[in-house]
Amino acid sequence: MPDEIILRIAHMMIDELKLEDVTAETFDPDIDLIDEVGIDSMDLATIALIIRDEYGIRIDEDDYPKLTTIRLLAGYIEEKLKTAQENN
Amino acid sequence: MGASGQSCVKKQEKFSEIIADPTVRERWEKVRKYFFLRESTYDMTNRCNIRCEGCYYYEGDKQFAPENKSPDAWRNLMDEEKKRGITYVVLAGAEPSLAPELCEICFQKIPLGAIATNGLKFIPEAINYKIHISVWGNDETSFKTRRAKDMLLRQIENYRDDPRAVYVYTFTSENIRQAREIAQILAENQCRLTFNVFSAPVGYNGSLRHTEASLKETGNIMTELMSTYPEAVLYSHYNIVAHTHKLGLHELYSCSYPRMNPSVDIGLGRSFRQYMTDLTWDRAVSCCIPDTDCADCRHYAAGSAVVTARLFRHATDPYTFKSWLDYVDTYLSVWVMGYEKGKNLCDGPVPPPGISDNEQG
Numbered sequence: 001m002p003d004e005i006i007l008r009i010a011h012m013m014i015d016e017l018k019l020e021d022v023t024a025e026t027f028d029p030d031i032d033l034i035d036e037v038g039i040d041s042m043d044l045a046t047i048a049l050i051i052r053d054e055y056g057i058r059i060d061e062d063d064y065p066k067l068t069t070i071r072l073l074a075g076y077i078e079e080k081l082k083t084a085q086e087n088n
Numbered sequence: 089m090g091a092s093g094q095s096c097v098k099k100q101e102k103f104s105e106i107i108a109d110p111t112v113r114e115r116w117e118k119v120r121k122y123f124f125l126r127e128s129t130y131d132m133t134n135r136c137n138i139r140c141e142g143c144y145y146y147e148g149d150k151q152f153a154p155e156n157k158s159p160d161a162w163r164n165l166m167d168e169e170k171k172r173g174i175t176y177v178v179l180a181g182a183e184p185s186l187a188p189e190l191c192e193i194c195f196q197k198i199p200l201g202a203i204a205t206n207g208l209k210f211i212p213e214a215i216n217y218k219i220h221i222s223v224w225g226n227d228e229t230s231f232k233t234r235r236a237k238d239m240l241l242r243q244i245e246n247y248r249d250d251p252r253a254v255y256v257y258t259f260t261s262e263n264i265r266q267a268r269e270i271a272q273i274l275a276e277n278q279c280r281l282t283f284n285v286f287s288a289p290v291g292y293n294g295s296l297r298h299t300e301a302s303l304k305e306t307g308n309i310m311t312e313l314m315s316t317y318p319e320a321v322l323y324s325h326y327n328i329v330a331h332t333h334k335l336g337l338h339e340l341y342s343c344s345y346p347r348m349n350p351s352v353d354i355g356l357g358r359s360f361r362q363y364m365t366d367l368t369w370d371r372a373v374s375c376c377i378p379d380t381d382c383a384d385c386r387h388y389a390a391g392s393a394v395v396t397a398r399l400f401r402h403a404t405d406p407y408t409f410k411s412w413l414d415y416v417d418t419y420l421s422v423w424v425m426g427y428e429k430g431k432n433l434c435d436g437p438v439p440p441p442g443i444s445d446n447e448q449g
């Protein structure tokens with residue numbers, strides 16, 4: 001499941017942010033999105049909206065600073081999905 | 089309010105559905121091209137050719153910083169700013185037109201930016217930044233609060249047919265209705281106009297400070313002028329909501345400038361700096377208008393970053409999102425050379441998201 005989410009987020013990043021020279025398969029899930037890819041708050045907000053559509057979860061604006069890699073984003077989504085399942 | 093104001097829909101819709109509307113998608117694609125903008129601000133000189141009541145520059149310690157006039161020092165600073173990702177500069181205090189050689193160095197290094205000026209001294213055309221010319225009422229009021237005669241006439245003559253120029257009318261509690269005659273003069277002279285709302289400096293107890301009633305009247309006049317001079321006025325209904333609400337920008341949107349935002353991880357908290365004339369900066373006081381009372385801040389420059397940054401919370405329903413798009417479209421047309429404002433997508437107000445009903449204005 002986490003690998004699947006990682007791949008999906010990589011696709012979203014590439015499609016939405018028009019990233020070049022990388023594919024979902026070659027996107028390093030541990031690369032720092034802010035320092036090394038150059039993504040900023042507006043880009044993250046855009047990705048958060050796509051994630052909301054796809055997974056039905058909300059990423060709080062206060063949590064953006066913590067979500068600096070694709071792996072961290074995937075873990076965050078997984079955790080939220082688990083909590084939602086437990087509550088249902 | 090038409091098809092609009094009443095559609096303050098509470099149901100959250102999918103973002104993909106919201107932007108499926110071709111008009112919305114077109115505007116979204118238009119504005120998102122500018123998400124790369126990363127701003128910082130710079131005081132260019134501690135001199136000014138007038139003295140205005142309520143001036144932000146002559147509050148606090150920044151006015152006492154010595155001037156660094158070295159072109160090499162400014163070149164190096166701009167090189168360093170570029171390296172850390174700054175793509176947009178705001179040249180402000182005290183009066184940048186008195187240091188045109190330094191402004192030109194900034195433009196040569198970082199070609200996107202704006203200059204805040206009183207408009208009394210022409211800034212050479214080689215500096216192709218937006219020029220924000222401050223207007224604080226009619227000539228009588230200008231003379232009283234700024235001690236300068238015939239200001240508007242002199243400003244218009246200096247910047248006639250200049251595509252860089254945007255006149256920024258600051259509504260205080262004392263000049264609200266004067267905006268009518270100013271807007272008429274500016275429109276007759278084919279000038280572009282946007283609005284600012286006086287935000288008191290820390291400790292200011294003068295008569296310019298707004299009350300709930302004066303904010304309401306300000307909003308009404310803004311609405312009237314948008315309707316009367318649609319070609320001249322760069323503004324939207326959501327700008328009016330955000331800047332004349334009884335709550336200030338920080339309470340409505342949680343200010344993201346370093347002065348109010350401890351996070352250094354992302355966004356303005358990470359990249360924004362406010363340099364004084366000695367080219368030093370202090371994170372603890374860094375924001376676009378230092379020494380403003382944050383609780384009273386409704387400043388147009390602050391809103392341009394603070395409201396714009398809150399994309400996620402506005403993507404709840406088509407009307408709220410369109411309002412945000414109108415706001416961002418307005419911001420870009422005021423601040424970015426070559427960006428032309430589109431027709432507003434909303435014809436009425438929408439309340440700021442996340443504010444309880446009893447806190448709504």
